[in-house]
Every structure is written in C-alpha cells, then in structure tokens.
Amino acid sequence: MSEPSTFWHELTVTALVGTGRQPLRLPLPGDPLTTLLAGLDPSNQEHALLSAAAAAVLYRQAGQRPLTSDFPSFAPCPPDHAPRCTPRAAQHLALMLRGTYQEVLSEWLAAAAAAGQRVPEEHLVSLLEAGQKKPALRDAMVSVLGERGRWLAAHNPDWEYAAVQQEVQGDTTSEEVWETSNAATRLALLQRLRRVNPARSRELLSATWKTEKADDRKRFLEELAAGLSMDDEPFLEGVLDDRSKEVRAMAVNFLAGLPDSRLSQRMRERVALLLQFRRKIVKKSLEVTLPDACDPEMVRDGIIPDVPRHIKVGQKTWWLGQMLGLVPPAHWYQQWNLAPAELLKVALKSEEAETLLDAWFRAAKRAEDTAFLEALLPVFLKRKDSYGHIKVLIDCLPQEQAEPAMIRLLEEEAQPLHGKHPAMPLLTRYEKPWGHTLAQKVLESLYQRITADENPSSSTRLALWTFRESLKEFALRLPPEFVSEVGRGWPAHAKYWDYWEDGVKQMVDILNFRSEMLKEFAQ
Amino acid sequence: MSDWLERRRQSARKRAEQTQGSPAVADPEAQAKRAGVRDARIAAGLEELERWLYDLVRQGLAQVQSRGNIWQQQAARLVDAQAPGVARLLRNLNGIEGSGEGWQGRLLEQLGKIHLLIEGYQRLDRLPPETQADIRAAIGIALKEEEVLAQPGMHDRWLVLGGSVEEEDNLKTRRTWLWGQEHRRPALVLSFAYGRQPLSSGLIAGTLLDAEVVFYPGAASLRALVKLSDTPPGPMEPTAVFGYPDIAAATAAYAAVLANNPWMERFPMALQEMTLVCYNETWGVRDREHRTLTFVPGFAHSWPILALSGGYPLALAGEWNGQYLTPMSVWAEGRVTPLGGYQ
Numbered sequence: 001m002s003e004p005s006t007f008w009h010e011l012t013v014t015a016l017v018g019t020g021r022q023p024l025r026l027p028l029p030g031d032p033l034t035t036l037l038a039g040l041d042p043s044n045q046e047h048a049l050l051s052a053a054a055a056a057v058l059y060r061q062a063g064q065r066p067l068t069s070d071f072p073s074f075a076p077c078p079p080d081h082a083p084r085c086t087p088r089a090a091q092h093l094a095l096m097l098r099g100t101y102q103e104v105l106s107e108w109l110a111a112a113a114a115a116g117q118r119v120p121e122e123h124l125v126s127l128l129e130a131g132q133k134k135p136a137l138r139d140a141m142v143s144v145l146g147e148r149g150r151w152l153a154a155h156n157p158d159w160e161y162a163a164v165q166q167e168v169q170g171d172t173t174s175e176e177v178w179e180t181s182n183a184a185t186r187l188a189l190l191q192r193l194r195r196v197n198p199a200r201s202r203e204l205l206s207a208t209w210k211t212e213k214a215d216d217r218k219r220f221l222e223e224l225a226a227g228l229s230m231d232d233e234p235f236l237e238g239v240l241d242d243r244s245k246e247v248r249a250m251a252v253n254f255l256a257g258l259p260d261s262r263l264s265q266r267m268r269e270r271v272a273l274l275l276q277f278r279r280k281i282v283k284k285s286l287e288v289t290l291p292d293a294c295d296p297e298m299v300r301d302g303i304i305p306d307v308p309r310h311i312k313v314g315q316k317t318w319w320l321g322q323m324l325g326l327v328p329p330a331h332w333y334q335q336w337n338l339a340p341a342e343l344l345k346v347a348l349k350s351e352e353a354e355t356l357l358d359a360w361f362r363a364a365k366r367a368e369d370t371a372f373l374e375a376l377l378p379v380f381l382k383r384k385d386s387y388g389h390i391k392v393l394i395d396c397l398p399q400e401q402a403e404p405a406m407i408r409l410l411e412e413e414a415q416p417l418h419g420k421h422p423a424m425p426l427l428t429r430y431e432k433p434w435g436h437t438l439a440q441k442v443l444e445s446l447y448q449r450i451t452a453d454e455n456p457s458s459s460t461r462l463a464l465w466t467f468r469e470s471l472k473e474f475a476l477r478l479p480p481e482f483v484s485e486v487g488r489g490w491p492a493h494a495k496y497w498d499y500w501e502d503g504v505k506q507m508v509d510i511l512n513f514r515s516e517m518l519k520e521f522a523q
Numbered sequence: 524m525s526d527w528l529e530r531r532r533q534s535a536r537k538r539a540e541q542t543q544g545s546p547a548v549a550d551p552e553a554q555a556k557r558a559g560v561r562d563a564r565i566a567a568g569l570e571e572l573e574r575w576l577y578d579l580v581r582q583g584l585a586q587v588q589s590r591g592n593i594w595q596q597q598a599a600r601l602v603d604a605q606a607p608g609v610a611r612l613l614r615n616l617n618g619i620e621g622s623g624e625g626w627q628g629r630l631l632e633q634l635g636k637i638h639l640l641i642e643g644y645q646r647l648d649r650l651p652p653e654t655q656a657d658i659r660a661a662i663g664i665a666l667k668e669e670e671v672l673a674q675p676g677m678h679d680r681w682l683v684l685g686g687s688v689e690e691e692d693n694l695k696t697r698r699t700w701l702w703g704q705e706h707r708r709p710a711l712v713l714s715f716a717y718g719r720q721p722l723s724s725g726l727i728a729g730t731l732l733d734a735e736v737v738f739y740p741g742a743a744s745l746r747a748l749v750k751l752s753d754t755p756p757g758p759m760e761p762t763a764v765f766g767y768p769d770i771a772a773a774t775a776a777y778a779a780v781l782a783n784n785p786w787m788e789r790f791p792m793a794l795q796e797m798t799l800v801c802y803n804e805t806w807g808v809r810d811r812e813h814r815t816l817t818f819v820p821g822f823a824h825s826w827p828i829l830a831l832s833g834g835y836p837l838a839l840a841g842e843w844n845g846q847y848l849t850p851m852s853v854w855a856e857g858r859v860t861p862l863g864g865y866q
Contacts, residue, residue: 012628018583046577051642053635058785061845062778066770069815071800071807076834122860124830152830 007034008056011049019045026052033059077151082143085117089520092513093119097126101513103476105130108517109140115521118146128152128159138162138188160185178204183216190223198227206235214244221250228254233261240300252302256326257366263301267326270298274320277336277346284342286350290316291323302326317355324359328367340375348379361389365396374401381405387422391429402430403438410441416448419466428470434477442474443486446504451491456499468503475510483515561605565662568604569641572597576638584627587620608663612637639785653783656740661786666739668748676735676750679703681710682765683756684793684840685728685852685861693718699726700791700840700851701736701747702765709791710736710747728852729859730756743783745790759859766793766840770814777843792816792848793840799832801825808839808848819847824862831855 007027014022024045029035036055040048085093089112096105112119119127124145131138138161145153145162153159161184177189193201205220212220221239224232232254239251240263255263276287294305298319307318333343347356357379364372377393380386394402409423417424427442434442449467456464478486487508491497575597579586587593594613601610612633619630643650643658650658660666686699694717701710716722726732726749734752738744759765767773773792781787797808800815806825807817818825818841831837831853838854852861 008628012631015580015631015634016584016627018581018585020581021583046580047638049580050576050635050638053631054639054785055635057632057635058781062781064774064778064845066774066814066816068813069800069802069807069809070813071802071805071809071815073798073800073809074829074832074834121830121833121856122827125826148830148833151833152826155829156826 007037008060011053011056015049015053019049024049024052074155078147080118080147082116082118082146084120085112085115085144086520087120089117089517090120090123092517092520093123094126097123097130101510103472104510104514104517106137106140107476107514109137109144111518111521112144113140113142117144117521119144119149121148124149124152128156128162131162132158135161161188174200175204179208183219187219187223190220191226194223194226198229198231202232202235214247217242217244217247218250221247221254224254228257230258230260233258237262240302249302252326253366256302256363259328264327266297266301267323268331271320271323271327274323275332277332277338284346286346286356288320288350288352288356290314291319292316294319298323313355317352320352321355321359324356325362328363328369329360329372330367330369333372340369340372344375344379361392365392368396370397370401373397377401377405381408387425391426394426394430399432399435402432403435406430407438407441410445416452417442417445417467418449418460419463419470421467424467424470428473430477432477434479436479436482439478439482443478443482446471447491450497450500450504451494453495456496464499468500471503471507472510475507476514478507478511480511480515480518483511486511561664564604565606565644565664568601568606569609569644569662571604572601572609573638573641576634576641580634584630587630592617605664606662608661609637609640610663612640636785651742653740653742653744656744657742657784657786660739660741660746671737671739671748672750674737674740676737677703677706678735679705681732681734681736681749682759682763682793683726683728683730683732684709684766684791685859686726687842687849687851687863688722695722697722698789698842700842701726701732701749702791702793702840703736704731704763704765709745709793710738711745711791712747712749725756727756728861729759729854731759732756741784743780743787745780745787764795766795766838768795769810769812770794770808770816771810771812773843777845781845789842789844791840792843793838795838796836797839798836799825799829799834801829816843816848819844819849822849824850827860827862828853831860 010025014024024042026037026040026042026048027034029038033055037052040051042048084090089108093105093108096102096108127141127145128149131141141149141162150163153162155163160181174189174193178186181189190201190205193204201223209217224236236251236255240248240255242248242251252263255261256267258264270291274289274291276289278285278287294303299305303319303322305315305319307313307315311318313321329340329343332338333340336343338346344357344360347353347360350356357376360372361376363369364376373393373396377390377397380389380393390405394405397405406423406426409426410417413422415421417427449464454460454464490500490504492501494500594616598610598613601607601613616630616633619633620626622629640658640661643654644662647655647658681701681703684700684702686697688695688697690696694715697714697716699712699714701712702708703710712726714722732749732752733754733756735750736747737750739746739748767776773794777790777792780790794808794810797810800807800809805817805820806822806828807815809815828837828839828850832855835855839850840852840854841848841850843849850862852859
C-alpha cells in the first residue's frame with residue numbers, strides 16, 4: 001500500500017493549496033487503483049482531483065485489513081459467590097442511580113448487604129460513580145459491589161476508594177499503599193485495617209506519624225474512634241505532646257474514654273477530693289471544692305487554663321468543669337452507691353449545678369452511659385433552651401428511650417406539628433427508623449395540622465412550609481408496614497388540602513417505593 | 524442510508540404539524556409532473572454544488588480553516604433543491620477542519636464521496652437500477668413505505684442486535700439492527716418521532732423475531748421494513764451463535780457491501796469471542812488472531828462493557844463506520860445488555 005498512500009499524501013497536499021496553485025499529478029498505471037486514476041481527464045483538474053479522492057478512499061476502506069495489536073487486555077476477575085439481587089431490585093437501584101428516590105439508596109444498599117446479595121454487573125459503573133460523588137455511601141457499598149465491582153474499581157483511579165478494600169488483604173501491599181497513595185486512599189486503607197487488624201493500622205500510623213501534616217494527623221486519628229481499646233493507649237499518650245492543639249484535644253478525648261488509661265487515672269486523682277458526698281439522716285448533699293491551680297501536667301492532660309471570652313464562669317469553676325467532663329459519672333454514682341437519677345437530684349441542689357450538669361452530660365456521652373443519659377433526659381426536657389442537649393441525647397439513646405421522649409414532646413404541646421414545634425428539631429435529626437408508636441403519633445399530628453385549617457399564607461407560612469418539606473425525610477423513617485395506612489384517609493375536604501396534597505403525596509410515594517424495594521429482599 | 528433520516532425528518536414534521544393527513548389523491552399524471560419538477564431542481568442544485576466544490580478545490584482547502592462554517596449555506600441550498608441527503612452530508616463536514624492532525628485528508632475523503640454522488644446522479648440513466656436506487660436514497664429522494672412493502676420480502680428469524688437513538692432538530696431517530704439467522708445478513712429498521720411523540724419500534728435487543736423483512740431497493744441494501752408478523756418476538760436461545768466468528772470475517776462483509784454502495788455510512792457487526800482491550804484510554808476489542816477494532820473516540824460505555832466482561836471474552840454488536848466501532852449491545856453473563864439510550 002506504499003504507493004497509494006504516497007499518492008494520497010500528494011493528493012491532499014494539492015487539495016490543501018489548491019489546484020489553482022499546484023497542478024495535480026496523476027499516477028502512472030500500475031495496480032488496479034492507479035490504472036483507474038491514470039484514466040482520469042487531467043484537463044479538468046478539480047474534477048480529476050475529487051474523483052481520484054473518492055476512488056482512493058474507497059479503495060482503502062474496502063481493502064483495509066484490521067490491525068493486529070498488542071493492546072493489553074484485563075486479568076480475569078475471580079468468580080463471585082454471592083447471588084445477584086433480583087431483576088426488580090436491580091430496576092429499583094437503576095432508578096435511584098438515575099436520581100429518582102436517590103435518598104433511599106443507602107437503605108437499598110443496606111438491605112442488599114443484609115441479604116448477602118450483590119449488584120448486577122451492568123449497574124456497577126453507575127454505583128461506583130455515585131460513590132465517587134458521595135463518600136457517605138461508600139461503607140454501605142463495600143459488600144454489595146461483589147468481587148466484580150471491586151475488580152472493576154481497581155482499574156479506574158476514580159474508584160480507588162472501592163478497590164483499596166482488596167489490596168488490604170496482604171500486609172506488604174498495605175504498607176506500600178500507605179506510603180505511596182493519596183490521602184483519600186490512605187484514609188480508606190486505615191479505615192479498613194482498623195476493622196480487620198487494628199494493631200497493623202496503629203503500626204502504619206505511628207511509623208509515619210511525625211512526618212504527617214496536621215490536617216492528615218487529625219483525619220487519621222479520627223479513625224481510632226472505631227474499636228478504641230487500651231492497645232491504643234501508649235500511642236495516644238504520646239500524642240498528648242503533639243504540635244497541634246486540635247490533635248492533642250482528640251487524644252485527650254480518646255484517652256478519657258478509656259477508664260484504665262493513665263490520663264483517666266490522673267484525672268480521677270485530681271478530682272477525688274473536689275467532690276464530697278454527704279449523707280445525713282434525711283438530707284443528702286454534694287460538697288464541691290474548687291481546684292486551686294492549673295499546673296503544666298493538667299494542661300498536658302487537656303485542661304485549658306484561660307476561660308474563653310464567651311463563657312461567663314470563674315476561672316476555677318472553668319477548670320473544675322473541664323476535669324469533671326473527663327471523668328465518667330459512673331465513677332461517682334457507683335462509688336457513692338446511688339442511682340443516676342439520685343446523683344443528679346443531689347447535684348442539682350449544689351451551687352455548681354450548672355457546671356456539674358454540663359460536665360456530666362459530656363462525660364456520659366463519651367462513656368455511652370445510657371443509664372445516666374436517660375436520667376439526664378427528663379432534666380433537660382424540663383428546661384428551656386436545651387434543644388441542643390436533647391438532640392444529642394436522642395441520638396445517643398437507644399430507640400426504647402429516645403422515642404418516648406419525642407412522643408412526650410408531641411403530646412405535651414397543644415399545637416399539632418409545624419416547623420417551630422419543639423419536637424421538630426428532634427424528629428428531623430433522628431435518623432433511625434421510627435417505631436410504630438412514634439410514627440403513628442407523627443401521622444396523627446400531620447392529620448390534625450392539615451385539618452387545623454390554618455391559612456398557609458399567614459404569618460406562620462415559614463413554619464408550615466418547613467414542616468411540609470420535612471415530610472420527604474419522614475417518609476424515609478416511617479415503618480414500611482405503614483404503607484397501606486399512609487396511602488389513604490387523608491382529609492381531602494380540608495380547606496387548605498391543596499397546600500398539603502403534594503407533600504403528602506410525595507411522602508406516600510417514597511414510602512411505597514421503600515416498601516416495594518424492601519419486598520425484593522424479603523425472601 | 525441516513526439520507527432517509529432527512530426525508531423522514533421532513534415527513535414526520537409534516538405529519539406532526541398537520542392535524543389531518545394530507546389526502547393522497549392518486550393522480551399519476553400530476554405525480555409524474557411533480558417528480559419531473561423535483562428531478563430538475565435536484566439536478567440544478569447538484570450542478571451548483573459541483574461548481575462550488577471546484578472553486579473550493581481550485582483555491583485550496585486551507586481556506587476552510589479561516590472561513591468558519593461554510594457548509595451551512597450550501598446545505599440550506601440543497602434542502603431547497605430537495606436533496607436533503609446531500610445537505611446532511613455537507614452539514615457533517617462542519618468541524619472537520621478543527622479535528623486535529625490529518626483533517627485535510629478526512630475532509631477530502633468526504634468531499635470525494637459527495638462528488639461521486641453528484642457524478643452518479645448526473646449519469647443516473649446509464650447505471651444499473653440497484654445503483655440508481657442507492658444514489659436516489661443517498662440524495663434523499665423519498666420512497667413510500669407502501670411501495671417498499673409491496674415488494675417481496677425475506678423470511679427469517681431476525682435477531683435484534685440493538686441500535687441507537689439520535690436526536691436532531693427535535694426529531695428522534697431510532698436505528699435498530701437485525702441479523703437474519705438463516706440468511707446471515709443484517710437489516711436496518713428506522714423509526715422516527717417528532718417532538719414529544721413516543722419512539723417505539725417494538726424491537727427489543729436480544730429478542731428473536733420470526734418475520735418477513737422487506738429491503739429497500741439498492742445494490743446491497745441494508746435498510747428494511749418489517750412486515751407484520753403473527754408470531755410475537757421471543758427470547759434468543761442462549762446457545763445461538765450469530766454474526767461473525769472473527770474480525771477478518773466482519774471487515775470482509777463490510778468491504779463487500781461498501782463495494783456495492785460507496786455511500787454506506789454504517790455497517791453492523793455482531794462479533795463473537797471478543798476480548799476487551801485498552802491502551803492509553805483507547806478502548807477496543809480483539810479477536811483470537813489479535814486483530815483489533817477500536818471504539819469511536821469519546822464512546823461513553825467502555826466501563827460498563829468491562830464490568831460485564833469481567834475480563835473474559837464476550838459477544839458484542841456495534842456499528843462500524845470504516846474506522847471505528849460504536850458498540851450497541853453486549854452478550855455476557857447469559858443475557859443481553861443494550862448500551863446507551865437504546866432500550
């Protein structure tokens with residue numbers, strides 16, 4: 001083909017500069033193509049050029065042989081043992097990946113993982129792309145990707161987050177990944193290792209600790225929260241001398257969460273004499289002594305000497321509050337043989353009641369002392385302006401304790417739900433599936449709200465709108481068994497039904513979808 | 524072939540605009556007169572285009588780079604001259620000058636083929652009837668579906684290979700490729716929808732259609748219409764082998780059709796036992812002889828194909844344009860997966 005391709009080159013050059021400037025030279029007859037071209041009439045140069053072009057191009061296109069190449073192929077993926085989800089479940093997934101009901105996606109992933117099923121091959125790319133955009137989905141994706149998904153991810157740097165799971169198996173590779181990868185991959189590696197081999201994760205972390213940037217140290221240290229144990233204590237004790245204030249504070253927090261840590265012991269010794277429980281015949285009381293000084297050892301253990309400007313307490317009270325916040329309340333109520341509620345009752349009578357309440361709130365949260373947190377809930381529910389505390393309590397408490405608190409709020413307020421209802425911040429923050437009673441109460445309240453006939457364009461417009469917008473979120477928490485109940489019986493006769501109709505319909509649609517979706521995993 | 528798109532685009536638009544279909548009064552004399560007027564207009568339009576092309580070549584293609592989209596105006600003239608197929612070919616030239624190294628060669632190829640079409644039309648009387656039909660089709664001269672359906676058909680079990688959906692000027696065109704199991708030849712079925720009309724041909728990738736198919740006239744015609752079939756489409760047997768065993772056989776079939784119809788733009792290739800390969804972000808498939816076809820640059824579904832393959836050989840069907848393959852469906856994991864917008 002060398003002759004025709006040389007001729008083709010000449011032809012394009014002539015065409016480029018124009019036959020007006022460079023006359024066309026037709027080839028001598030030889031092969032079938034040149035024989036044909038040699039027969040063209042050179043007196044009409046343009047005609048000859050275009051005709052030659054057509055002939056040459058067709059000659060080439062019809063005669064071309066496909067190239068042989070050594071382009072690399074892909075090493076085959078190991079077989080998948082988990083079954084694919086059902087075709088209908090795959091359709092649900094595809095719908096969400098295209099954007100419809102996408103807020104339900106994490107529930108699908110969890111349901112598929114619980115059923116031990118995997119995503120069919122044709123949806124893996126969309127799912128990996130979704131995980132690329134939304135890191136929050138990644139944990140739930142791990143098992144449903146299957147061998148095929150992780151294999152696929154290993155071939156695309158954008159999906160490294162999913163592929164890294166595979167590489168973590170062997171320890172030598174993990175070292176290499178840890179030392180050479182970008183921050184996101186290293187983080188994913190650490191997360192994974194932390195779960196399967198915490199000692200190894202600590203080893204990697206401490207090997208490079210001194211050379212990491214403060215932001216990375218902070219991010220990596222956060223990962224120790226999962227499965228924190230006394231094995232981490234020596235490393236964390238060292239981090240108390242870190243250069244970064246934030247990193248030090250994190251280490252303090254972790255060490256305070258380990259009752260046997262050296263920091264916890266030192267802290268207990270410091271406060272031992274500051275709280276004294278007095279039991280007279282009928283009267284119980286708590287005597288509080290303020291600390292005298294804040295020495296460098298205390299500062300190393302996380303006590304901040306100066307009172308921040310926005311906090312209006314004395315300096316010594318400030319020190320006390322910080323120290324008590326690092327000692328679990330159980331230390332006191334067990335020592336004095338009191339029920340959590342009894343300790344709180346005595347504490348509330350003390351002069352430093354506010355400081356104690358706040359410190360123990362933090363300490364109990366860290367210690368996940370649900371007995372104490374439960375005792376704290378009625379205290380905060382009685383107070384004004386403690387939504388922040390209540391929200392945290394609701395999140396920390398198990399369902400049996402959190403939901404009654406919300407139900408109580410719903411019952412105590414005369415008004416049905418709206419955006420400024422005291423139960424609203426809790427309901428919107430509470431991201432666990434709702435129990436039947438709570439769901440029932442919320443739906444009843446919604447019904448009352450719609451039939452309250454309050455003009456949505458009145459001054460309460462914003463409050464009503466916020467509530468209506470929350471219905472979509474509520475639909476994600478309602479029990480799927482409620483689907484038939486929620487689907488009917490709405491007050492279409494209500495004066496402002498028009499205003500509520502779309503919101504209610506959306507809620508019903510989402511619940512319907514969830515119910516259908518979960519059925520596919522029910523067998 | 525795709526000149527038919529142009530024709531259908533116009534007729535679909537007309538259909539959509541008219542609330543009632545125009546009364547088709549059969550008046551052979553008036554029809555012949557209209558055809559005569561049309562042929563004269565086409566001849567005049569092509570002659571003008573030929574002169575313009577000669578000017579272009581005389582002054583050199585280099586000027587194209589500085590003059591912007593010079594094709595649009597010519598295309599409009601050819602629409603007026605009732606040669607919408609040629610108009611579309613001209614519109615497709617837009618942007619070649621900016622397509623990087625070798626653009627002049629790619630432009631010259633297309634100009635050569637347009638010129639060949641003009642030449643062909645000018646000596647239409649002296650050509651065999653099949654070639655005449657191909658030329659008329661390439662120019663965009665409409666044939667009525669009834670006329671086509673009146674011709675004898677080809678009965679076969681047609682496997683739906685898949686296809687593509689394109690949208691231009693609010694007209695959606697769906698190309699569906701079929702493969703005749705016994706006759707071992709492809710057929711192309713087009714369907715059109717204007718605006719928000721639903722687009723459906725009832726042809727689902729991976730199904731088998733026991734039906735008679737009528738090809739449009741032409742030397743190696745691909746375009747066809749499906750005659751109504753009594754048998755509903757069924758699934759393909761999982762063991763059925765279709766298409767070409769390797770790349771050499773597929774390109775040989777392509778060359779045979781191209782030799783008969785130089786204006787063919789797309790050719791369907793159903794290929795067995797293909798291994799997906801990738802080098803420097805260029806994707807393609809390779810057969811056991813290591814012959815390789817590369818996917819069209821910017822093809823968006825290489826990753827889904829990789830996901831379906833798992834690194835093992837698979838069967839796939841695609842459109843071949845003489846240079847690149849555009850995959851349209853994949854046979855793997857015991858099922859067919861259409862790619863892109865085709866359902």
